[in-house]
Amino acid sequence: MRVLGIDPGSETTGWGLVEGDVRRYRVVDFGTVKANSRERFATRLLKISDGVEKLLARFRPDVCAVEEMFFAANVKTALKLGQVRGVILVAAERARIEIAEYAPRLVKQTVVGYGAAEKHQVQEMVRVLLSLQEIPQPHDASDALALAICHFHHAGLAAHTKPAAPARTKLDALLAANPRRRAPR
Secondary structure (H helix, E strand, O other): OEEEEEEOOOOEEEEEEEEEOOOOEEEEEEEEEEOOOOOOHHHHHHHHHHHHHHHHHHHOOOEEEEEOOOOOOOHHHHHHHHHHHHHHHHHHHHOOOEEEEEOHHHHHHHHOOOOOOOHHHHHHHHHHHOOOOOOOOOHHHHHHHHHHHHHHHHHHHHHOOOOOOHHHHHHHHHHHHOOOOOOOO
16 A cells, blocks of 8 residues: 655645555655745745645555544644645645545554654654654655554554444445435444
């Protein structure tokens, strides 16, 4: 499995490609998509979208793991980050790549073991888990690699989870066909 982790940012969007399976994975490549802060915001969104589309075409990942929104004190910043996430999600959907979204706390909990871990702790654990000589730089790329690692751990957990009972599967199909009816979960 190849997982492209993406850490959205309105100026620097980090990315990291990891391949392997739940027990053993390795880094393929990582880096950033940069947009100039002096450019119009729409121009920056286009650069980020184009950059992500090129990565998806170049690496052909199986999954695109994207960081979910977090609550920011600055509403304007949160809205911009949401727009950046939007162009990333559209690029992945257009490429017909599975999308997985992870909250920042879950990524930190998975990689470091502590949901409120600091950036340097995440970077060091990414270095250790991927057997790298040095900490991946910049931190945006390291965060993207952490997202990919998080997906490997959670995808493996889902693969070992008991599948839904046949009766539940039929019920879900019937409910999908008739959206007015809802069944309790």
